[in-house]
Amino acid sequence: MRSLMASLTIEGLSKTFGVVDVIRDASLEIPDGEFVVFVGPSGCGKSTLLRLIAGLEDATSGDIRIDGQSVVRTPAAHRGVAMVFQSYALYPHMTVRENLAFGLENMRMKKAEVAARVDHAAKMLRIDPYLDRKPRQLSGGQRQRVAIGRAITRNPRIFLFDEPLSNLDAELRVLMRVEISKLHDRLKNTMVYVTHDQVEAMTMADRIVVLRAGVIEQVGPPLELYNSPRNKFVAGFIGSPRMNFIPGRIVRAGASDFEIDCDGLGSLTLPRDGRAIQEGQFVTLGVRPEHLELAPEGTQGWPLEVDVIEQHGSSTYLHCSAPAGEVLLHIPGQGRQREGEVVRVHPAPGKWHLFGADERRIAEAA
Amino acid sequence: MAEGAVTSPGWAFLARRRGGIRADWTDWLTYGYLVLGVVVMLAPVLWVVLSSFKSEGNLLEFPPTVLPEAATTARVVGYDRPLPLYAVTSASGVARTLAQVRRVGIEAQMVDPAHPEAGVFAVQIDSARALKHFHIGTENYSKLLASAGGTIWSSIYNTVFITVVATAITLLMNSMAAFALSKYRFRGSGVALLAILATLMVPATVVLVPIYLIVSELRLVNNLWGVILPVISTPTGVFLLRQYMLTIPDELLEAARMDHASEWRIFWRIVLPLATPALAVVAIFSIMSRWNDFLLPLVILNKPEVYTLQLALAGYSDENGIQYGMLLAMTTLTALPLALGFLFLQRYIMTGIASTGIK
Numbered sequence: 001m002r003s004l005m006a007s008l009t010i011e012g013l014s015k016t017f018g019v020v021d022v023i024r025d026a027s028l029e030i031p032d033g034e035f036v037v038f039v040g041p042s043g044c045g046k047s048t049l050l051r052l053i054a055g056l057e058d059a060t061s062g063d064i065r066i067d068g069q070s071v072v073r074t075p076a077a078h079r080g081v082a083m084v085f086q087s088y089a090l091y092p093h094m095t096v097r098e099n100l101a102f103g104l105e106n107m108r109m110k111k112a113e114v115a116a117r118v119d120h121a122a123k124m125l126r127i128d129p130y131l132d133r134k135p136r137q138l139s140g141g142q143r144q145r146v147a148i149g150r151a152i153t154r155n156p157r158i159f160l161f162d163e164p165l166s167n168l169d170a171e172l173r174v175l176m177r178v179e180i181s182k183l184h185d186r187l188k189n190t191m192v193y194v195t196h197d198q199v200e201a202m203t204m205a206d207r208i209v210v211l212r213a214g215v216i217e218q219v220g221p222p223l224e225l226y227n228s229p230r231n232k233f234v235a236g237f238i239g240s241p242r243m244n245f246i247p248g249r250i251v252r253a254g255a256s257d258f259e260i261d262c263d264g265l266g267s268l269t270l271p272r273d274g275r276a277i278q279e280g281q282f283v284t285l286g287v288r289p290e291h292l293e294l295a296p297e298g299t300q301g302w303p304l305e306v307d308v309i310e311q312h313g314s315s316t317y318l319h320c321s322a323p324a325g326e327v328l329l330h331i332p333g334q335g336r337q338r339e340g341e342v343v344r345v346h347p348a349p350g351k352w353h354l355f356g357a358d359e360r361r362i363a364e365a366a
Numbered sequence: 367m368a369e370g371a372v373t374s375p376g377w378a379f380l381a382r383r384r385g386g387i388r389a390d391w392t393d394w395l396t397y398g399y400l401v402l403g404v405v406v407m408l409a410p411v412l413w414v415v416l417s418s419f420k421s422e423g424n425l426l427e428f429p430p431t432v433l434p435e436a437a438t439t440a441r442v443v444g445y446d447r448p449l450p451l452y453a454v455t456s457a458s459g460v461a462r463t464l465a466q467v468r469r470v471g472i473e474a475q476m477v478d479p480a481h482p483e484a485g486v487f488a489v490q491i492d493s494a495r496a497l498k499h500f501h502i503g504t505e506n507y508s509k510l511l512a513s514a515g516g517t518i519w520s521s522i523y524n525t526v527f528i529t530v531v532a533t534a535i536t537l538l539m540n541s542m543a544a545f546a547l548s549k550y551r552f553r554g555s556g557v558a559l560l561a562i563l564a565t566l567m568v569p570a571t572v573v574l575v576p577i578y579l580i581v582s583e584l585r586l587v588n589n590l591w592g593v594i595l596p597v598i599s600t601p602t603g604v605f606l607l608r609q610y611m612l613t614i615p616d617e618l619l620e621a622a623r624m625d626h627a628s629e630w631r632i633f634w635r636i637v638l639p640l641a642t643p644a645l646a647v648v649a650i651f652s653i654m655s656r657w658n659d660f661l662l663p664l665v666i667l668n669k670p671e672v673y674t675l676q677l678a679l680a681g682y683s684d685e686n687g688i689q690y691g692m693l694l695a696m697t698t699l700t701a702l703p704l705a706l707g708f709l710f711l712q713r714y715i716m717t718g719i720a721s722t723g724i725k
Contacts, residue, residue: 103625
C-alpha cells in the first residue's frame, strides 16, 4: 500500500478551557515519517495537543499545518489524520469487519476497494480470524489491534495515538510496543504518540516532546533528553528510576573546578567545565541512580545510610536516606551491603547535572 | 451464582433469595407483597377476558360465575327448539332431569326428555335448578365484528395507523432532540432541557382547547394527522433518551467523526443502534398512550369513519344502554395487541437494564 507522508507544523498554538490555559504557545516541527512521542504527567495537556492536531478540539489561537497547509479550520474528517483512542472506541454494535470498513464506507469508496483494504489491514495486524466477531468478544490486545487497523485502512497521512497501551497488562504492553514500532518501520508514516509512561517514550520515539502544564519543556531524541535535560523537570521525568536531586550551595568557584556543599552530606569538588556559577549560589545537583558509584576507600564521597535493599539479581537498588530526602542507588551486580550500613558514594565523572534555582540546567561551556 | 447456572435461569431469577440458601422472613415478606401485586394487577384483566366469553344472560347473572357458562339444553321430540335442562327435586325427594318448555310466574311447565309422550307437567320454580356447563361463547366477538360492519375495521385501521405513525415520528423527534441535548455543547442547552421538562407540569387537559384550536386552524379536524401531530414529542421520552445517550462514550462519536462520518450518519449508525434499549422503552410508552388515547381523538375526530378503537368502544354504551358483552369483547381485543407488543419489546428493556447496570 502506498503510504502518504506528511510533515506537521504547530505554531504558537494555544487552547483555553474557560480560564484554564491547557496549551500555551506551543510550537513544534515534525518532519515526514517521524515517530514523535508526547510525554508528561497527567493533566499536562498532551492529550489536548493531540486532539487539537486531530481536529477534535478547536484551537484558541495559533496554527496547525500539515504539509505546509493550514488545517486549523478544517474539520477532523478532512485533515487526513487517523486516531487510535485510549478506550479503543470500537463501535460495539458492529463486527470487526464493519468497524474497519465504517470509515471507508463514509468516504463512499467502492465495495471491492473497501474489502481489499480491510483484508490488507486485518492480515497485517493478524486479526483476520476475528473479522466477524463483535468487539466485546475480543481480548484487550485484539481490540487494540482492531483500533489500529481502523486507522490503517483509512491510509492516513498522520497517525495519532492517545495512550493506546494504558489499558493493557504489562506483558501485552511490551509486545504491542514492539508491534507499533514495527508498524512504523513498515508504513513509515508520521506518527504522534501520547503517553504518560516515559519507558514507552524512550523506547519508541524518534523524538520526545516533554510537556508540563501546557508548555513544551523540551524536544529531542530520547538519549539527548536523557543525557542533557534542559531543566530539572525533564531530568526528573525522563529516566527510570527517577534522578536523585540533592540541594546544595556553591562554596568555591575556581577556574577549573568548584566545590559544592550538599545539604547535610558534606562538600564535594567537581570539575567546572566552564559552567556559569558564582560562589554562594544555591543549586541542585542531579545524579541518576545508575550514575552514583560507591566511592573507594580514602576518596571523597557522601556518607549514606542504607534503608532498604532491592536485589534484582543482575543489579541492586539501594534506598538510602540523606538529610534532604531519599537517595536511590542502582549498582551493577549483586551488592553485598546490609541494611543500616553506611555507604560512601559519589557521582560518576561527567554523569551529573547542575540546576540553578530557576530549575534550568547550568550547562557546561563547549 | 453456581446454583443459578445449574438450574434454569428463569427459575433461578424467580426463586432468588436475599443472601443464603434458607429463605429469610424478608423473603417471605417480599414474595407475599409481589404476589399481592400480581393478583391486584392481573385479576381485573383476567375477569374482563373471561367475561368477554360469557353470554348476555350469563353476564347479568347473580351471583356471577367465574368461568363462562351456558345452560345445558336437550332436543326433545315434538319441540322445535332445544329446551334447557333443570335438575328437579320433587316433594317426595326424587331427583329428575327435566326440560323446561315455558315458564309462567313461579311455575314452570316441564317435560321429561326421556319420555316426552308423558306430556307436560307443572313444577315449582324454586325446586328446580338450571343445569349449566363450561362454555366459551364467541358470540360477543362474532356479533361485534358483524354488527359493527365496516366501522370496526376502519377503527382498527385508524388506531393502528395513529399508533404506528405517531410512535415512529415520536421516536425520531425525541431521539434527535435527545442527541442534541446529550452530545452537543451549545449555549442554552441547559435552558432547552429545562423548558422541555417544564412542560411536564402542564396538565394535558389544560392544553386540550388550544390544541384543538391549532388543529382546526390547520384544517386537520377529522383527520388522523390531527391526532398524531400535537403530541409528537414527549418530554419524558426526550429526557429518558438523553439520560441514556449520556452513557454512550463521546470517544465513539469522535472516532466516527475521524472516520469521515457526518453528524447525521453518526446519529443513525452509532447513536441510534446503541440507544436501542431506551428507544424500546420510549416505544412502549408511546404505543401504550397512543393506543389507549381517548381524550384527544374524542375532541378531534367526530365522524364514525375516523373513529379510533377507543372511541368506538365508548360508542357501545349509548344506544340501548350498555352492551356489556360487546364492550368486554372489544376491551379484550384492544388490550391484546398492547400485551403482545410489550412481550416483544420487553427483552430489549431487560437487555438495556442488564447492559447499563452490569457493564
